Amino acid sequence: MSAASSDTIVAIATAPGRGGVGVLRLSGDRALDIARLLIGERSLSPRKAHFSTFKDPEGQVIDEGLVLWFPAPGSFTGEEVVELQGHGGPVILDMLVAACVHHGARQARAGEFSQRAFLNDKMDLTQAEAIADLIDAGTRESARAALNSLQGAFSREVNTLVEQLIQLRIYVEAAIDFPEEEIDFLSEGGVADDLRGLIRQAEEVLASARQGRLVREGLTLVIAGRPNAGKSSLMNALAGFDAAIVTEVAGTTRDVLREAIQLDGMPLNLIDTAGLRESGDQIEQEGIRRAFAEIKKADRLLVVVDAQETPDNLDDLATLLPQSQQQLDDLDLPVTLVLNKADLSGDPPGPHPERPDTFILSAASGDGMDALRRHLKAAAGYQGEAQSRFSARRRHITALQDALAALAKGADQLHRHAAGELLAEDLRAAQQALEEITGAFTADDLLGRIFSSFCIGK
Ligand SMILES: Nc1nc2c(ncn2[C@@H]2O[C@H](COP(=O)(O)OP(=O)(O)OP(=O)(O)O)[C@@H](O)[C@H]2O)c(=O)[nH]1
Ligand SMILES: [K+]
Numbered sequence: 001m002s003a004a005s006s007d008t009i010v011a012i013a014t015a016p017g018r019g020g021v022g023v024l025r026l027s028g029d030r031a032l033d034i035a036r037l038l039i040g041e042r043s044l045s046p047r048k049a050h051f052s053t054f055k056d057p058e059g060q061v062i063d064e065g066l067v068l069w070f071p072a073p074g075s076f077t078g079e080e081v082v083e084l085q086g087h088g089g090p091v092i093l094d095m096l097v098a099a100c101v102h103h104g105a106r107q108a109r110a111g112e113f114s115q116r117a118f119l120n121d122k123m124d125l126t127q128a129e130a131i132a133d134l135i136d137a138g139t140r141e142s143a144r145a146a147l148n149s150l151q152g153a154f155s156r157e158v159n160t161l162v163e164q165l166i167q168l169r170i171y172v173e174a175a176i177d178f179p180e181e182e183i184d185f186l187s188e189g190g191v192a193d194d195l196r197g198l199i200r201q202a203e204e205v206l207a208s209a210r211q212g213r214l215v216r217e218g219l220t221l222v223i224a225g226r227p228n229a230g231k232s233s234l235m236n237a238l239a240g241f242d243a244a245i246v247t248e249v250a251g252t253t254r255d256v257l258r259e260a261i262q263l264d265g266m267p268l269n270l271i272d273t274a275g276l277r278e279s280g281d282q283i284e285q286e287g288i289r290r291a292f293a294e295i296k297k298a299d300r301l302l303v304v305v306d307a308q309e310t311p312d313n314l315d316d317l318a319t320l321l322p323q324s325q326q327q328l329d330d331l332d333l334p335v336t337l338v339l340n341k342a343d344l345s346g347d348p349p350g351p352h353p354e355r356p357d358t359f360i361l362s363a364a365s366g367d368g369m370d371a372l373r374r375h376l377k378a379a380a381g382y383q384g385e386a387q388s389r390f391s392a393r394r395r396h397i398t399a400l401q402d403a404l405a406a407l408a409k410g411a412d413q414l415h416r417h418a419a420g421e422l423l424a425e426d427l428r429a430a431q432q433a434l435e436e437i438t439g440a441f442t443a444d445d446l447l448g449r450i451f452s453s454f455c456i457g458k
């Protein structure tokens with residue numbers, strides 16, 4: 001692959017604001033020519049710092065500082081790169097950018113340097129994403145995980161899976177070419193064993209990726225239910241302080257409330273929402289609309305029910321969350337159910353004796369909360385601090401799940417002695433899903449989405 005565009009881009013690489021040093025980065029075919037128009041004709045040695053003045057198009061000196069030339073392909077982007085290190089004042093840096101633009105450079109889009117590095121095979125997609133994660137890291141743990149990804153820890157695990165998958169595909173494709181012996185080929189030769197082994201490994205990588213995503217961005221948990229079920233009380237009990245207003249008035253919470261907390265080091269993004277009910281009140285209706293917008297983006301839904309008025313059928317989400325049948329229909333989200341106000345209903349607090357993922361507790365007294373906390377950590381797959389091998393994102397997890405689903409389907413075809421072509425097709429789909437992670441296979445719109453979330457200058 002090579003970069004589609006050869007135009008030369010420019011951006012300030014250092015953080016906005018004032019600092020001792022400010023760095024400007026140029027990348028593209030004309031990077032060196034453009035730099036020369038600022039610093040004058042002089043010889044530059046690759047990767048060596050040279051002291052120079054920087055001049056505007058009229059020949060006025062803007063600043064003085066260091067020039068560094070990284071010739072293609074041995075640069076960050078794989079293109080000609082020049083860095084100008086001047087004084088870190090926003091006015092000076094803007095004038096330098098304007099001078100570069102005057103000489104034909106274009107202002108870089110968000111993430112465009114990293115995107116070019118990816119397109120020029122300087123790094124794969126998980127590594128490019130890890131740069132953004134490393135810069136954005138909010139904890140030491142997430143910084144360490146991002147650095148591991150940047151150094152290829154995640155990519156290596158995915159590539160190992162892909163290599164084994166290719167071996168298996170070669171064998172299966174060969175078997176298909178000999179129709180008389182196809183069944184024997186597939187039932188012997190350890191295909192089923194290899195496939196099982198692959199699934200096991202992919203599951204391990206998925207568990208690590210879940211962990212990596214957890215330390216990076218945490219679990220987003222939306223608390224929903226009827227008015228007065230005790231949603232805000234539960235939010236406060238989990239947060240450990242009075243984050244939300246609690247009153248006996250049904251309809252107290254109208255807006256979406258957010259609190260980022262930690263459960264034994266696991267970042268948990270709590271979202272409290274307006275009680276769901278038929279309402280003529282315009283403000284409340286808007287609150288309900290917002291509640292559903294949050295539910296759609298959540299990792300898990302926590303439904304709170306008043307244990308004194310528990311409906312007979314706890315499986316029917318639409319009765320627990322009124323007004324929501326239509327929105328719930330296409331919802332694919334794990335649900336935890338809380339039967340709150342156990343102190344009033346008289347039910348013993350703790351995990352529900354018959355239903356999984358259901359907890360009887362009192363948000364007011366705190367009884368039964370520990371079981372809920374343990375459940376949330378377990379459901380997220382959290383293994384404790386300092387356990388993440390690499391950082392990961394939601395799209396990686398989706399891709400791994402897709403790959404696993406395809407592999408499981410393939411194993412099932414094999415088990416039922418279905419035609420080899422069907423197994424071959426599943427294995428192909430699994431490989432494609434895995435290669436989306438590293439970017440060996442990508443749709444253009446995916447690249448656009450990933451890199452546009454970076455800052456300018458990255
Ligand atoms: N006894 C008892 N009362 C509770 C418990 N949890 C909440 N309450 C009370 O129930 C009432 C409603 O609690 P909230 O936390 O405001 O309920 P909510 O679901 O956020 O209500 P809306 O925001 O109005 O939808 C308040 O008076 C709380 O004190 C509990 O576990 N036991
Ligand atoms: K209330």
Ligand SMILES: [Mg+2]
Nearest residue numbers: 231232252253
């Ligand atoms: Mg509330």
